[in-house]
Amino acid sequence: MAIYNLGSVNIDHFYTLPHFPKPGETLHASDHALGLGGKGTNQSVAAAKAGAQVFHIGAIGKDDDWVRERMNSYGVDTTYVHDVAGVTGHAIINVDAAGENTIVLQPGVNVKQDAEAVLDAIDNAQEGDTLLLQNETNLQDHAARFALVKKMRVIYSAAPFDVTAVTNVISDVSILVMNSVEAAQLTSALGVTLDKLPVPQLIVTLGSKGAMWRSNETGEVIEVSVPKVTPVDTTAAGDTFIGYVAAGLDEGLTIKDAMEWASQAAALKVTRKGTADAIPTADEVAAFSA
Numbered sequence: 369m370a371i372y373n374l375g376s377v378n379i380d381h382f383y384t385l386p387h388f389p390k391p392g393e394t395l396h397a398s399d400h401a402l403g404l405g406g407k408g409t410n411q412s413v414a415a416a417k418a419g420a421q422v423f424h425i426g427a428i429g430k431d432d433d434w435v436r437e438r439m440n441s442y443g444v445d446t447t448y449v450h451d452v453a454g455v456t457g458h459a460i461i462n463v464d465a466a467g468e469n470t471i472v473l474q475p476g477v478n479v480k481q482d483a484e485a486v487l488d489a490i491d492n493a494q495e496g497d498t499l500l501l502q503n504e505t506n507l508q509d510h511a512a513r514f515a516l517v518k519k520m521r522v523i524y525s526a527a528p529f530d531v532t533a534v535t536n537v538i539s540d541v542s543i544l545v546m547n548s549v550e551a552a553q554l555t556s557a558l559g560v561t562l563d564k565l566p567v568p569q570l571i572v573t574l575g576s577k578g579a580m581w582r583s584n585e586t587g588e589v590i591e592v593s594v595p596k597v598t599p600v601d602t603t604a605a606g607d608t609f610i611g612y613v614a615a616g617l618d619e620g621l622t623i624k625d626a627m628e629w630a631s632q633a634a635a636l637k638v639t640r641k642g643t644a645d646a647i648p649t650a651d652e653v654a655a656f657s658a
Contacts, residue, residue: 369420369421369494369496369497369498369618369619370420370421370422370423370493370494370497370498370618371412371415371420371421371422371423371497371498371499371500371614371615371618372422372423372425372489372490372493372497372498372499372500372515372520373408373411373412373415373422373423373424373425373426373499373500373501374408374425374426374481374486374489374490374499374500374501374505374507374508374511375406375407375408375409375411375412375424375425375426375500375501375502375504375505376406376407376408376409376426376457376475376478376502376504376505377406377408377409377424377426377427377428377435377439377449377456377457377478378404378405378406378409378456378457378458378459378473378476378478378504379402379403379404379405379432379435379456379457379458379459380402380403380404380405380406380458380459380461380642380643381400381401381402381458381459381460381461382399382400382401382402382403382461382463382601382603382641382642383397383399383400383460383461383462383463384397384398384399384400384463384641385397385398385462385463385464385465386398386464386465387464387465388462388464388470389462401641401642403642403643403644403645403646404435404438404439404643404644404645405459405461405603405604405643405644406457406459406478406504406644407502407503407504407525407527407607408424408426408478408500408502408504408505409424409426409439409444409644410604410607410608410611410643410644410647411500411502411525411607411610411611411614412424412439412444412500412611413439413442413443413444413611413644413647414607414608414609414610414611414612414615414633414647415500415611415612415614415615415618416442416443416444416611417442417443417611417647417648417649417650418611418612418615418616418629418633418649418650418653419615419619419650420614420615420618420619421445422443422444422445423444423445423447423448423489423492424439424444424445424446424448424449425448425449425481425485425486425489425490425511426448426449426450426478426481426505427449427450427451427452427477427478427480427481427482428449428450428451428452428456428477429451429452429453429454429455429456429476429477430451430452430453432456435456436449438644438645439644442644447489448485448488448489450482450485452477452480452482453477454476454477454480455474455476455477456476456477457473457474457475457476457477457478457504458473458474458476459471459472459473459474460472461603461643463601463603463641466599467599467600467601467602467638468599468602469601469602469603471603473504473528475504478504478505479505479506480506481505481506481507483507483510486507486510486511487510487511487514490511490514490515490518490520491514491518493515493518493520494518495518495519495520496519496520496521497518497520497521497618498520498521498522498523498614498617498618499511499512499515499520499521499522499523500523500524500525500610500611500614501522501523501524501525501537502524502525502527503525503526503527503528503529503530503533503534504528508524508533508536508537509533509536509537509540512524512537512540512541513540515540516540521542521543521617522540522541522542522543523541523542523543523545523610523613523614524537524538524541524543524544524545525545525546525606525607525610526544526545526546526550526554527546527547527550527606529546529549529550529553529554531553531554531557531558534554535558538565538566538567539566541567541568542567542568542569543567543568543569543570543571544565544567544569544570544571545570545571545572545573545610545613546570546571546572546573547572547573547574547575547606548572548573548574548575551572562582562584563582563584563587564584565584566584567584568583568584568585569581569582569583569584569585569623570582570584571613571627573606573609575594575602575605576594576596577593577594578591578592578593578594578631579591579592579594579609579627579630579631580592581623581624581627590623590624590627592624592627592628592631593631594631594632594634594635595631595632595635595656597635597636597638597639598639599638599639600638600639600640600641601638601640601641601642601646602638603642603643604637604642604643604644604646604647605634605637605638606634607643607647608630608633608634608637608647608648609627609630609631609633609634610630611630611633611647612626612629612630612633612634612653613626613627613629613630616629616630629653632653632656632657633647633648633653635656636648636652636653636656
């Protein structure tokens with residue numbers, strides 16, 4: 369089995385601040401770091417570090433070969449990451465003293481995915497493989513429809529939240545993933561409760577309170593907790609969780625076991641600064657859990 373991920377590739381700039389700036393306020397950052405990120409890349413790296421075979425489908429600028437090399441070093445197959453005229457997406461990530469973050473995104477070539485290239489990549493997938501999607505690229509609905517033709521599992525993160533993007537893709541999604549804020553935004557926009565969303569399964573991540581899975585086909589609900597840790601940087605915690613859930617399901621774990629494994633991985637991630645580079649491996653998660 370394998371995981372295909374139509375996802376963003378970003379270069380992350382991290383700034384450590386005493387607090388988030390107020391309007392008109394200028395702050396000195398105590399630290400700056402450069403790293404690999406993007407919701408898509410984070411999820412691909414998480415799934416690969418969990419032990420899954422992962423093919424990333426994406427785009428980078430022509431002068432950023434180091435990004436592809438870094439992804440490869442974490443076990444992500446970048447056969448379908450194409451050089452595109454323009455700049456690699458990037459993010460400015462401010463992290464405060466409590467480990468919380470605010471993020472400003474510049475999408476760059478993430479939103480210049482080529483439809484034919486995306487379909488060519490997915491056409492190599494097998495029945496039962498997984499397609500991961502988020503809202504930091506174009507062509508999510510295009511990819512999801514074709515993935516269902518291939519009888520793949522489609523896991524879609526409704527982030528960054530955009531109600532139009534969600535409504536365009538939701539009918540072709542197997543598992544919809546949202547945090548509690550996104551879930552509230554979506555149900556409010558559509559005027560329905562979670563159990564009435566037109567999707568077979570959904571996961572709502574709840575930060576330090578864990579996560580909830582619901583089957584809208586049977587009404588079954590599963591809740592998992594998360595270990596208590598002292599957070600250093602919460603960036604990419606949700607992506608770590610999703611990548612590990614996808615890897616767990618790909619390995620044949622039950623949804624409950626996959627979510628419990630993913631919760632351990634996400635908890636360990638928030639004790640580290642960084643995004644993709646800081647996501648733990650399966651061995652590190654096992655040691656942490658023990």
